[in-house]
Amino acid sequence: MTATSFSAPAPVARRVRAYFAPVNRTAQTPVLFDPSQTGSFNLDAPPSPWIDLGWIQNFTRTSTSKSGPILTGIPAASLEQTRESLEAGLSFEFLAWTKLTMALATGSQHMNLLAPASGAAAAADGAVAAPAVIVQSGSTASIIQLAAADTAIFAPGSMIAVDADYIGQTGYLGSPVSGSYVRQPLTDVDYIRRITFNVGLVLGVSSTSLILAQPLPGGAPAAGTKLQALTGFVDREGGSFYHEWSALFVMQGSQGDRIFFHYPRLQSLVGAEESATPLDNKHKSGLARILLKGQFLALPVLDPLDGERVLCYRSFKPASYALI
Numbered sequence: 001m002t003a004t005s006f007s008a009p010a011p012v013a014r015r016v017r018a019y020f021a022p023v024n025r026t027a028q029t030p031v032l033f034d035p036s037q038t039g040s041f042n043l044d045a046p047p048s049p050w051i052d053l054g055w056i057q058n059f060t061r062t063s064t065s066k067s068g069p070i071l072t073g074i075p076a077a078s079l080e081q082t083r084e085s086l087e088a089g090l091s092f093e094f095l096a097w098t099k100l101t102m103a104l105a106t107g108s109q110h111m112n113l114l115a116p117a118s119g120a121a122a123a124a125d126g127a128v129a130a131p132a133v134i135v136q137s138g139s140t141a142s143i144i145q146l147a148a149a150d151t152a153i154f155a156p157g158s159m160i161a162v163d164a165d166y167i168g169q170t171g172y173l174g175s176p177v178s179g180s181y182v183r184q185p186l187t188d189v190d191y192i193r194r195i196t197f198n199v200g201l202v203l204g205v206s207s208t209s210l211i212l213a214q215p216l217p218g219g220a221p222a223a224g225t226k227l228q229a230l231t232g233f234v235d236r237e238g239g240s241f242y243h244e245w246s247a248l249f250v251m252q253g254s255q256g257d258r259i260f261f262h263y264p265r266l267q268s269l270v271g272a273e274e275s276a277t278p279l280d281n282k283h284k285s286g287l288a289r290i291l292l293k294g295q296f297l298a299l300p301v302l303d304p305l306d307g308e309r310v311l312c313y314r315s316f317k318p319a320s321y322a323l324i
Contacts, residue, residue, distance in 0.1 A: 011251065011253035011254075011255070011257045011258075011259060011319075012253060012254045012255075013251040013252055013253050013254070013259070014252075014254075015055045015056075015057070015252075016055065016056050016057075016059040016092070016249055016250070016251055017043055017052075017054070017055055017056075017249070017250045017251075017252070018052075018053045018054065018055075018056045018092070018094075018247070018248075018249055019046050019050040019051060019052055019053065019247070019248040019249075019250070020050070020051050020053060020100065020104065020245045020246065020247050020248075021049045021050045021051060021245065021246045021247075021248075022049070022176055022177040022178065022197075022245060022246075023178075023244045023245060023246055023265060024178075025172040025178040025181075025244060026171065026172050026178075030246045030264035030265050030301060031049060031050070031246035031264070032246075032262075032264065033050075033246075033248050033260065033262045033313075035260050035262075035315040035317065039258065039260065039315065039317045040317070043250065043252065046248075049176070050248060051100065051217070053094065053096075053098075053100060053101055053104075054094075054095060054096055055095055056092045056093060056094055056095060056249075057092065057093050057095060057291075058091070058092055058093050059090070059091075059092040059249065060090060060091050060092065061088070061089075061090045061261065061312075062088065062089050062090065062091075063087075063088045064085075064087045064088065064089070065083060065085055065086050065087055065088065065311075066083070066084045066085045066087075067081045067082065067083055067084060068081070068082060068083075068084045069081055069082075070082055086300055086309060086311060087297075087298075087311075088297075088298040088311045088312060089269060089295065089296060089297050089298060090263070090266075090295075090296050090298070091293070091294065091295040091296070092293075092294055093275060093291040093292065093293050093294070094291060094292040094293075094294065095291065097290075097292060099112075099197065099199055099233055100197070101292050101294075102233055102235065102292060103197070103233075103235070103243060104243065104245065104268065104292075104294050105268070105272060105273070105292035105293060105294040106235040106243075106268060106271065106272040107242065107268040107269065107270050107271045107272070108235060108236055108237065108238060108239040108240075108241055108242075108268075108271065108272075109179070109180050109195065109235065109236060109239050109241040110179070110195075110233065110234075110235040110243070111125055111126070111179075111194045111195050111233065111234050111235065112126075112161050112193065112194055112195070112196065112199060112230045112232075112233060112234075113125075113126045113230055113231045113232045113233060113234055114126055114129035114130070114161065114190060114193060114194060114228050114229070114230050114231075115129060115130050115228065115229040115230060115231055116128065116129060116130065117129060117130045117131070118130070124234075125194075125234050125236065126194065126234065129190045129193075129194075129228055130228065130229070132165070132190060132193065132226035132227060132228045133146055133147070133150035133153070133226060133227050133228075134146075134147070134150070134225075134226055134227075135162065135221045135225045135226060135227050136208075137223070139209075139220060139221050139225075140215075140220050141212075141215035141216045141218075141219045141220050142211065142212050142214075142215045142216075143209050143210070143211055143212070144160075144162065144200075144209060144210040144212065144221065144227060145208060145209050146208060146209065146210065146227070147208070148207055148208050150227075151205060151206070151207060151208055151209065151210065153229070154202055154205055154210055154229065155202070155205060156202055156203060156204055156205060157201070157202065158201075158202040158210075158229055159199065159200070159201055159202070159229065159230045159231070159232075160199065160200050160201075160202060160210070160227050160228065160229055160230065161193040161194075161196055161198065161199050161227070161228050161229075161230050162193075162196070162198050162199070162200065162216055162218070162221050162225055162226075162227050163175075163192045163193045163196040163198050163218075163225060163226070164192055164222070164224060164225055164226070165189050165190075165192070165224075165226060166186065166188060166189055166190065166191035166192045167189075168185040168186075169182065169185075170182045170183060170184065170185060173191075173192055173195060174192065174195055174196050174197060174198075175196075175198070175218055176197070176198075176217060176218050176219075177196075177197035177198075177217070178244075179195030179196055179197060180195045180241055181240075181241050190228065193226070193228050196218075197217055197218075198216050198217055198218040199216075199217075199230065200212040200213070200214065200215075200216050201213040201214065235272060237271050237272060238271075242267045242268060243267065243268055244265060244266065244267050244299070245265075245266050245267075246262075246263065246264050246265065246266070247261075247262070247263040247266045247296075248260065248261070248262050248263075249261040249263075253319060255319035255320075255322070256319045256320060257316070257317060257318050257319040257322065258316070258317040259314070259315070259316055259317075260313075260314065260315040260316075260317070261312060261313075261314055262312065262313040262314075262315065263296075263298050263311070263312050264301040264310075264313075265298065265299035265300070265301060266296040266297070266298055266299070267296065267297050267299060268294070268295070268296060268297075269295040269296050269297045270295045273292075273293040273295070274290050274291065274292060274293060275290075275291045275293050276288040276289070276290055276291075277289045277291060298311040298312055299311070
């Protein structure tokens with residue numbers, strides 16, 4: 001069978017799907033995506049450790065890398081080109097507010113608002129917290145075992161943070177996501193639970209356990225882990241901490257083709273920003289959807305294939321029987 005004419009139409013995609021995975025900040029190890037092995041994954045069930053953040057809009061990629069000529073001869077003429085700088089960025093809007101999307105859309109540290117202790121003094125990033133309860137052995141990522149008296153504190157719909165006590169550590173803190181960098185010891189024993197991404201929503205409560213709506217990102221709690229209720233989230237304009245993530249964006253074509261944009265290292269580029277989209281232009285109701293706006297700077301990795309520095313990998317999976 002021989003093709004008599006060229007027919008490879010451009011992909012037609014409706015939306016962009018976003019997936020993020022935490023960079024190991026201590027080891028400086030990003031998360032890699034191999035389209036040759038996992039390029040056909042179910043968009044609703046990404047391979048571990050990628051976290052599905054749903055659909056995004058106004059996805060825009062920019063390259064500000066600069067090239068310059070190498071001049072030779074008299075008069076000087078361009079002999080060839082060389083890259084003078086390597087830089088790229090992207091921006092988009094999240095269509096949902098969650099802990100992770102809120103953290104990604106800010107240029108600084110993001111924290112949990114732990115439920116306050118009775119009579120605690122007010123604080124902008126959360127008052128002194130109610131005492132943590134000990135997670136019992138036998139807990140899993142989806143079912144948290146507690147003492148019966150501790151279980152009675154919680155009800156379906158509660159939000160919880162699960163992590164270890166802070167005991168004076170410095171450096172990057174939080175697992176599996178680095179939520180802060182501490183330069184000198186602090187005094188708040190609940191600090192790691194304030195910055196942890198190991199949070200969950202309680203779906204049900206039994207006499208000695210909490211059943212979570214989704215598994216904890218950090219997996220089964222380690223021995224000695226404690227749990228506290230949280231009431232929401234807070235971030236700050238300012239500070240010196242930058243989140244760093246690996247990112248994967250997928251454009252699903254109407255014929256089954258896919259375009260992948262894999263950024264091994266992304267950091268938030270600007271401070272927290274929101275955009276308002278009116279819901280009713282015709283009747284001027286004043287209602288607007290408030291969207292989180294993320295802007296990111298791509299950082300380079302060294303490709304072991306040939307030692308080149310790379311900001312982004314763009315991959316294409318053609319539709320079945322499309323001409324190549």
